[in-house]
Amino acid sequence: MILQQPYIKEWPEKGVSILVPPQENGVEVNWAERGLPRSLPDSPIFRLIRLVINFEIEEAGKPCAVLMDFKPPFELRVRYEQDDLEQARQVDGTLKLAFWDGQHWVLFTREKHGFELQPDPPPGTGGIGFARISHWGDPPVGWGD
Numbered sequence: 001m002i003l004q005q006p007y008i009k010e011w012p013e014k015g016v017s018i019l020v021p022p023q024e025n026g027v028e029v030n031w032a033e034r035g036l037p038r039s040l041p042d043s044p045i046f047r048l049i050r051l052v053i054n055f056e057i058e059e060a061g062k063p064c065a066v067l068m069d070f071k072p073p074f075e076l077r078v079r080y081e082q083d084d085l086e087q088a089r090q091v092d093g094t095l096k097l098a099f100w101d102g103q104h105w106v107l108f109t110r111e112k113h114g115f116e117l118q119p120d121p122p123p124g125t126g127g128i129g130f131a132r133i134s135h136w137g138d139p140p141v142g143w144g145d
Helices: 082-091
Strands: 007-011 016-020 029-033 048-059 069-081 096-100 105-107 116-119 126-135 140-144
Touching: 007 029, 016 048, 048 069, 048 082, 069 082, 069 140, 082 126, 082 140
Parallel strands: none
Antiparallel strands: 007 016, 016 069, 029 048, 048 140, 069 126, 096 105, 096 140, 116 126
16 A cells, blocks of 8 residues: 655745645646735724735646535644734734635634644744645635734
């Protein structure tokens, strides 16, 4: 039996990485970064501070065959900076990570995505936001409050 290794993609300049574990359906994956929109509107639940990335996960060997469902979920890691924290504190003190679904901002939550912030030592200097995602398209991701 050959054990499949997870697929890992890092964008160090953006502070983003994804880890796609071997999928139950055996599909192999690849990724494509897409351009960020010039601007997106704020919503009552989310005020954009900084757009981070827009990416798709595709079936390897089949360009443009975007994968939408992941079993098991993949992990998204997004670095936040001290400036992101300070801007969030100016409003309500809560730094949030969200994605744009084409019409609305959708928050990553602990309940749905296992979302959590892991601060760097010492606290208040930045850190990493983690989300576990089972359904994905190619939405832009951003930090906000």
